[in-house]
Amino acid sequence: MREFFFNLVWLLPLFPLASFAIIVLWTNRNRLLSTWVAWIGIGLSWILGWTIFILTWRNIIGLTPPTGGYQVNLYSIPTGTTQLQLGFHVDTLTGLMLFMVPFVCLMIFIYSKGYMNYGTDEVDSRYSRFFAQISLFACGMIGLVVSDNFVTLFIFWELMGLCSYLLIGFWFDKSYDDPKRITPKEAGLKAFLTTRVGDVIMLSGLLLLYSQTGTMSFREIFSEETLHQLANTYAFGNMSWATLTALLIFGGAVGKSAQFPLHVWLPDAMEGPTPVSALIHAATMVSAGVYLVARSFPLFVAVEGGAQLTVVALIGSFTALFASTIALAQNDIKRVLAYSTISQLGYMFAALGLGAYVAAVFHLITHAFFKALLFMGSGSVIHGVEHGHHHAHGEGDEAGGEFDANDMLNMGGLLRRMPRTGWTFIIGALALTGIFPWAGFWSKDEILADAWLGFLHGGAFGVSGSLAFAVWLLLTLAAILTAFYTGRQVFLTFAGKPRTEAAKHVPESTGSMTWPLIILALFTTFLGLFGLPWTNRVFELVGQAAKIMGEPLEHAGFVLTVALISLGAAGTGWLGAWLIYGRKPLTVPVDPLERALGPVYTLLKNKYYFDELYRAIIVRPAIWFAGVCARFDRKVVDGIVNAVGAFGRWLSSWLRNAIDNPIIDGAVNGVGQITGWLGEFMRATQTGKVQNYLLVAAVTVVLLLALFLVRG
Amino acid sequence: MQIPLSWYLIVAAALFCIGLYGALSRRNAVGVLMGVELMLNSVNINLLAFWRQVEAASGTLAGQVFAIIVITVAAAEAAVGLALIISVYRSRKSVDVEDIDLMKL
Numbered sequence: 183m184r185e186f187f188f189n190l191v192w193l194l195p196l197f198p199l200a201s202f203a204i205i206v207l208w209t210n211r212n213r214l215l216s217t218w219v220a221w222i223g224i225g226l227s228w229i230l231g232w233t234i235f236i237l238t239w240r241n242i243i244g245l246t247p248p249t250g251g252y253q254v255n256l257y258s259i260p261t262g263t264t265q266l267q268l269g270f271h272v273d274t275l276t277g278l279m280l281f282m283v284p285f286v287c288l289m290i291f292i293y294s295k296g297y298m299n300y301g302t303d304e305v306d307s308r309y310s311r312f313f314a315q316i317s318l319f320a321c322g323m324i325g326l327v328v329s330d331n332f333v334t335l336f337i338f339w340e341l342m343g344l345c346s347y348l349l350i351g352f353w354f355d356k357s358y359d360d361p362k363r364i365t366p367k368e369a370g371l372k373a374f375l376t377t378r379v380g381d382v383i384m385l386s387g388l389l390l391l392y393s394q395t396g397t398m399s400f401r402e403i404f405s406e407e408t409l410h411q412l413a414n415t416y417a418f419g420n421m422s423w424a425t426l427t428a429l430l431i432f433g434g435a436v437g438k439s440a441q442f443p444l445h446v447w448l449p450d451a452m453e454g455p456t457p458v459s460a461l462i463h464a465a466t467m468v469s470a471g472v473y474l475v476a477r478s479f480p481l482f483v484a485v486e487g488g489a490q491l492t493v494v495a496l497i498g499s500f501t502a503l504f505a506s507t508i509a510l511a512q513n514d515i516k517r518v519l520a521y522s523t524i525s526q527l528g529y530m531f532a533a534l535g536l537g538a539y540v541a542a543v544f545h546l547i548t549h550a551f552f553k554a555l556l557f558m559g560s561g562s563v564i565h566g567v568e569h570g571h572h573h574a575h576g577e578g579d580e581a582g583g584e585f586d587a588n589d590m591l592n593m594g595g596l597l598r599r600m601p602r603t604g605w606t607f608i609i610g611a612l613a614l615t616g617i618f619p620w621a622g623f624w625s626k627d628e629i630l631a632d633a634w635l636g637f638l639h640g641g642a643f644g645v646s647g648s649l650a651f652a653v654w655l656l657l658t659l660a661a662i663l664t665a666f667y668t669g670r671q672v673f674l675t676f677a678g679k680p681r682t683e684a685a686k687h688v689p690e691s692t693g694s695m696t697w698p699l700i701i702l703a704l705f706t707t708f709l710g711l712f713g714l715p716w717t718n719r720v721f722e723l724v725g726q727a728a729k730i731m732g733e734p735l736e737h738a739g740f741v742l743t744v745a746l747i748s749l750g751a752a753g754t755g756w757l758g759a760w761l762i763y764g765r766k767p768l769t770v771p772v773d774p775l776e777r778a779l780g781p782v783y784t785l786l787k788n789k790y791y792f793d794e795l796y797r798a799i800i801v802r803p804a805i806w807f808a809g810v811c812a813r814f815d816r817k818v819v820d821g822i823v824n825a826v827g828a829f830g831r832w833l834s835s836w837l838r839n840a841i842d843n844p845i846i847d848g849a850v851n852g853v854g855q856i857t858g859w860l861g862e863f864m865r866a867t868q869t870g871k872v873q874n875y876l877l878v879a880a881v882t883v884v885l886l887l888a889l890f891l892v893r894g
Numbered sequence: 895m896q897i898p899l900s901w902y903l904i905v906a907a908a909l910f911c912i913g914l915y916g917a918l919s920r921r922n923a924v925g926v927l928m929g930v931e932l933m934l935n936s937v938n939i940n941l942l943a944f945w946r947q948v949e950a951a952s953g954t955l956a957g958q959v960f961a962i963i964v965i966t967v968a969a970a971e972a973a974v975g976l977a978l979i980i981s982v983y984r985s986r987k988s989v990d991v992e993d994i995d996l997m998k999l
Contacts (some may be wrong), residue, residue, distance in 0.1 A: 605962050870995035
């Protein structure tokens with residue numbers, strides 16, 4: 183029974199892939215059919231995914247989880263001396279991801295129907311294409327979590343990169359009046375190129391790993407002897423191969439999960455349709471980076487106290503704080519969430535860097551649910567404000583282009599106008615800020631508790647106590663800021679009175695959009711029960727099964743001090759937000775924080791000028807260098823090509839004049855001429871007179887007779 | 895007394911030469927045809943002379959039959975030849991073989 187379903191795991195990514203193919207090839211013109219094809223594809227993945235998830239969980243079915251994972255080999259590629267085994271596998275981490283990914287994708291797919299205005303006059307002209315592309319995206323993410331080796335993982339990883347490019351630039355024909363504002367086309371390119379930086383680093387790490395171990399299969403690489411060998415051979419200095427490859431693989435995760443310093447693409451990715459933002463930033467792409475590090479966790483801890491864990495922890499915790507400061511000064515409702523995503527991913531990496539594997543995975547799952555909820559809620563808000571704007575100003579008014587439906591300063595008082603969206607958004611916000619008892623509280627608390635215990639007793643895997651304390655401090659500060667910017671967002675959007683005409687005419691969204699929100703809100707509320715510190719099912723599922731170097735992971739219990747401190751931090755943030763934005767709701771669209779913080783606000787609003795910095799030190803030189811190369815190409819390379827062409831022309835004309843015309847043509851013409859002469863000569867014998875012929879015959883007979891007689 | 899074979903052969907050779915000369919030199923197409931007849935008949939003389947000398951004793955009639963076939967063919971040939979000559983005469987008002995060179999365009 184269990185084996186039967188585990189053998190079917192390769193079908194999971196195939197269902198959405200089939201949807202993609204069917205929509206692209208056949209149902210492109212029929213919007214309703216395309217919707218259903220996409221829904222059925224992801225729905226089948228969801229059902230099978232949850233079946234497999236349940237089968238990996240021993241508390242339900244009473245079997246021990248498959249510790250080493252269950253493997254399905256599909257094919258093997260001979261590569262010189264080694265065989266590259268490609269296939270799929272199921273283990274507890276995969277099972278847990280399969281609980282989250284297909285389900286959240288399904289919610290997003292259902293939501294998309296309403297968001298893309300199905301059945302109204304404003305239905306998007308590329309409606310079916312959208313469903314095809316998100317199906318392909320889902321195929322990428324599901325394939326990634328069921329891959330049993332780095333090769334197919336990388337393929338699916340890149341498939342997602344491609345889909346994110348296509349989907350972020352989905353409205354590629356859109357342009358803005360403000361030339362400094364990034365267009366969807368540019369945002370897609372930026373996301374693609376920025377993640378490519380990480381991917382190249384990751385690919386080099388994978389190649390080094392392959393050159394050292396001769397295998398790409400997780401099971402073989404993460405076996406004890408391979409890890410031991412990697413940890414005890416040195417690439418250079420006292421840096422072991424394990425440390426080096428782990429760092430390079432982490433580079434890929436940094437790009438995909440938008441960690442500092444490759445975080446710049448993610449906020450601009452908000453130019454895509456909102457379901458895409460939810461798909462990319464909640465359920466799939468950005469969590470792929472965390473999943474990768476979690477999957478490669480044995481490699482990261484192969485060397486006790488190596489540099490790799492420190493790097494992961496520091497980048498994660500720094501990003502968590504750094505991104506949440508930027509989020510303070512953003513007015514675009516989706517951008518706030520984007521920076522919040524970066525910050526939350528930072529939490530997960532910080533946890534992984536401290537060896538708190540279970541906490542990171544748990545936060546990954548809960549975050550996917552509440553962040554998808556928040557993104558889809560914000561999409562619902564934007565959708566409503568756009569409709570309100572149409573309603574208030576009429577259809578023809580759009581040419582003005584001044585109105586920004588994403589700007590929170592243009593909203594206000596929406597809770598009464600869209601209650602379902604509003605309340606579910608608030609539930610998501612409470613979960614994000616880690617308020618008891620929502621899911622975010624339990625998962626975030628577990629990370630902080632792990633950091634705190636690391637500080638007190640020394641961390642796991644040789645992580646030093648001071649590092650653990652630094653991480654704990656940064657994350658707690660980030661928690662205050664998280665609560666503050668989330669509170670700011672909630673108060674600006676939903677509290678007070680509408681600040682624009684558009685906000686006064688906001689309708690509640692359709693059922694296709696609000697039902698997914700309600701379902702996700704339920705999950706956000708009750709998912710925490712899944713990972714209570716006392717009876718942690720996540721730990722039972724992944725922690726005990728995923729034996730690292732033969733040792734089961736430790737489990738941080740409940741630490742009341744930490745829980746109180748983090749609740750206090752969240753409370754402080756909410757209180758601050760309420761004091762500034764909630765107590766006396768804004769009436770004019772000016773942020774009071776701007777005056778209070780002065781130049782710091784400008785710095786934050788401009789995201790520490792990272793875009794400008796990268797433009798100056800990377801983009802400009804790259805474009806300049808491309809120009810130089812183009813000139814070199816045009817002058818030198820084209821010159822050589824043209825010279826070769828000219829020489830060819832000269833050579834052929836010489837050959838024509840010297841050889842072809844006199845010799846070849848001469849021979850042919852000569853044969854013809856000789857035949858002509860011969861014919862002319864022979865013609866004389868043909869007189870046409872019968873007596874001549876007879877005479878010739880007679881003379882010939884006489885001559886032959888004479889010859890006969892003479893010779894005897 | 896029996897006339898020796900050589901005499902027949904001489905007469906036949908003379909007749910053949912006369913016929914050949916006539917066929918080659920006569921301008922008139924009818925004359926050419928008559929020359930051809932002479933040559934055929936000289937062959938007949940040879941056939942019969944050799945038959946009498948070599949085969950007659952054995953009682954077979956091969957030589958005579960051969961001669962009769964030649965006469966038959968000669969008669970047919972004369973008929974076809976004269977018909978051609980008449981046909982040419984009708985179209986060209988001449989029976990001069992020098993004028994009959996249509997084969998050479």
